[in-house]
Amino acid sequence: MSPLSSTFTGKVLTKLGKVGRDEIERFLEGVVRERNFYEAVFEALSEGVAIMDTGGQVLLLNRVARRMLGVRPGRKVLGRPLLDAIGDDELRALFTARGHERLDHVPVTTAQSHDLLVTLVPVRESGTDSLLARVLILADVTETRRHERERARAERLSGLSLLTAGVAHEIKNPLNSLRIHGQLLEQALTEATWPSEIQGERSARSAAIILEETQRLTRIVEQFLQAVRPVEPRLVRHSLNVILRRAIEATAPHGMEPAIELELDLDTQLPDVLVDDQQMTQVFMNLLRNAAESLDKPARRIRVSTRTAGPMAEVTIADNGCGISPEHLERIYQPYFTTKYNGTGLGLMVVHRIVEDHGGRILITSREGEGTEVTVLLPLPERPTRLLAEGKRPS
Ligand code: ADP
Ligand code: MG
Numbered sequence: 001m002s003p004l005s006s007t008f009t010g011k012v013l014t015k016l017g018k019v020g021r022d023e024i025e026r027f028l029e030g031v032v033r034e035r036n037f038y039e040a041v042f043e044a045l046s047e048g049v050a051i052m053d054t055g056g057q058v059l060l061l062n063r064v065a066r067r068m069l070g071v072r073p074g075r076k077v078l079g080r081p082l083l084d085a086i087g088d089d090e091l092r093a094l095f096t097a098r099g100h101e102r103l104d105h106v107p108v109t110t111a112q113s114h115d116l117l118v119t120l121v122p123v124r125e126s127g128t129d130s131l132l133a134r135v136l137i138l139a140d141v142t143e144t145r146r147h148e149r150e151r152a153r154a155e156r157l158s159g160l161s162l163l164t165a166g167v168a169h170e171i172k173n174p175l176n177s178l179r180i181h182g183q184l185l186e187q188a189l190t191e192a193t194w195p196s197e198i199q200g201e202r203s204a205r206s207a208a209i210i211l212e213e214t215q216r217l218t219r220i221v222e223q224f225l226q227a228v229r230p231v232e233p234r235l236v237r238h239s240l241n242v243i244l245r246r247a248i249e250a251t252a253p254h255g256m257e258p259a260i261e262l263e264l265d266l267d268t269q270l271p272d273v274l275v276d277d278q279q280m281t282q283v284f285m286n287l288l289r290n291a292a293e294s295l296d297k298p299a300r301r302i303r304v305s306t307r308t309a310g311p312m313a314e315v316t317i318a319d320n321g322c323g324i325s326p327e328h329l330e331r332i333y334q335p336y337f338t339t340k341y342n343g344t345g346l347g348l349m350v351v352h353r354i355v356e357d358h359g360g361r362i363l364i365t366s367r368e369g370e371g372t373e374v375t376v377l378l379p380l381p382e383r384p385t386r387l388l389a390e391g392k393r394p395s
Contacts, residue, residue, distance in 0.1 A: 048138035054131050056081050056100060068116060068138045082136070094118065100134065107141075115142045149232070160228050166336045167224045170344065174213040174220075181206040181213070216342055223346035226282065227335065233276035233357050240306055240313055240378070241266045243277055247284035253292045253302055260292060265305035273313050273378050279354045286347040287317045287374050293340065294321025294372060312360070313380055318373040324366040332364065 011031070019027075042049065048065030052058055058077050070087030071077060077085045086092045089111045098106075103120040110116060119137045124130065188194070188202040244266065253260045291302045301320045306313065324332065331337045333352045338345035355362045359379050366372040 046140075048136075048140075050082060050136040050138075052082055052134045052136065054133065056083070056134075058082050058085070059133065065136070065138060068110070068114065068140065070111070088112070091116075091118075113142075114140055115145045117141055163224065163228055163335055167220060170220050170336060171217060174216045177213045178210055181209045185210070212342075219342070220344050220346075223344040223350065226350045227346050227353075233279055233354070235274040235276060235358075237272040237381075238275050238277045238280070239272050240270060240275070240280070240315055241268070243275070243280050244284055244304060244306065244315065247281045247288060248304065250281070251285050251288040251292065253288055256292060258298075258300060260295065260300045260302055263301065263303040265303065267305075267307045270306050270308055270313055271380055274381050275358055275378065276354075280358075283351045283354050283376065284315070284317070286351050287376075290347060291317055291319035291321065291372070291374075294319050294323070296322045308380070309377065311380055312377040315376045315378075316373060317376075318371060320371040323368040323370050323372055324364070325368050329364065329366060 012028070042060065043062050045062060045064065048068040049060075049062050050058060050065045050069075051060040057079055058081075061071075061077055065071075066077070068088075069082075069085065069091055071085045072087055075085060083092065083095055086095065090108055091110060094103075094106065094108050098120075100120070102122070103118050106118045108116050108118055117139045119139075121135050121137070122131055123133045123135055125132050185203055185206040188199050188206065191199065194202075248262070248264075253262055288302070288304075295302075297320060299320065303316075303318045305316045305318075308314070328337075328339065332348050334345070335349045336345040352362055355376055355378070361377045363375040363377070364372065365375075
């Protein structure tokens with residue numbers, strides 16, 4: 001017998017033998033009123049709530065829970081297993097995978113695109129600790145999530161004005177240089193009194209600088225665009241090893257002169273992660289480029305490795321380059337902080353943002369004169385997330 005009915009009947013039975021009919025009626029009315037009151041409260045909850053007995057049969061289910069679980073109208077649920085009544089594919093997949101295991105704020109996006117947090121709590125009798133029931137609570141966080149996304153967007157926009165001011169400042173130098181060398185080139189080409197070798201030499205030098213400065217401008221604009229584009233990552237299962245190889249190929253540090261010794265130590269057992277592969281390629285390209293640009297010794301080495309580190313996938317890019325001083329280390333993520341003549345100072349800022357957007361972390365340790373090690377940690381998908389992601393995107 002369920003605990004609810006045992007208290008009801010218990011109350012009624014103790015009263016029955018001792019009192020008159022009127023009093024019994026008044027008492028029963030009171031009981032009904034009380035019951036209606038609790039039912040109304042139960043129905044008024046904004047969370048979906050389902051109460052199951054120890055065998056998993058539904059004892060009570062409010063309207064919100066019916067809607068969230070996708071129970072078909074008119075379908076009988078009470079006294080039957082909850083799983084049989086769930087119409088929503090994503091939720092059914094979650095419960096099939098988890099069974100009656102404890103769920104605690106487990107996020108799931110339903111087939112109807114609602115973001116829910118699912119909690120399943122056992123209710124135990126105080127004192128004996130024996131299981132009385134299980135209560136399933138479904139909270140709709142779609143709106144909260146939307147607000148979070150909007151706030152993040154607003155924050156990005158305010159960062160944008162800072163970046164824009166920075167870019168205006170950044171392009172001033174190359175533009176100045178372009179103007180000066182444009183004038184010098186014109187002078188060299190039109191100066192009739194100069195010997196032709198000097199004319200040629202000066203024109204070539206100015207042209208080279210003009211070319212270099214144009215490239216610098218292009219880099220600034222490209223990085224600026226990467227930094228400001230408000231892109232949410234499109235998360236799909238990918239092998240980090242594959243993405244790394246692609247980034248290495250695109251950066252081609254092994255093809256650089258003088259040659260770079262590239263050591264790869266990729267864990268073939270590394271599980272796939274949920275990432276935006278284009279953004280992640282960008283991350284590794286920026287890091288590899290920084291590593292390559294730091295190399296200042298005759299033996300030029302970069303080591304790239306991957307491994308599983310607890311619940312995270314770990315990627316490490318280490319170089320034996322110039323290293324970073326402690327004062328600089330504090331500033332490397334700031335936009336426009338650069339120690340390079342040709343630098344934009346946006347690379348690591350972009351890297352940091354993308355990694356954070358993926359729920360990951362980046363750690364940089366460095367010794368001046370010896371080298372730098374950059375570690376990117378990305379969360380490995382949990383089992384149910386993987387199950388739901390697979391359900392959503394058959395591949
Ligand atoms: P940029 O490469 O355009 O200078 P980044 O944001 O990529 O901009 O890097 C900022 C600064 O951090 C660099 O100018 C450099 O001083 C330092 N840095 C980053 N990575 C490394 C590295 N692997 N070795 C040494 N210094 C580095
Ligand atoms: Mg860089």
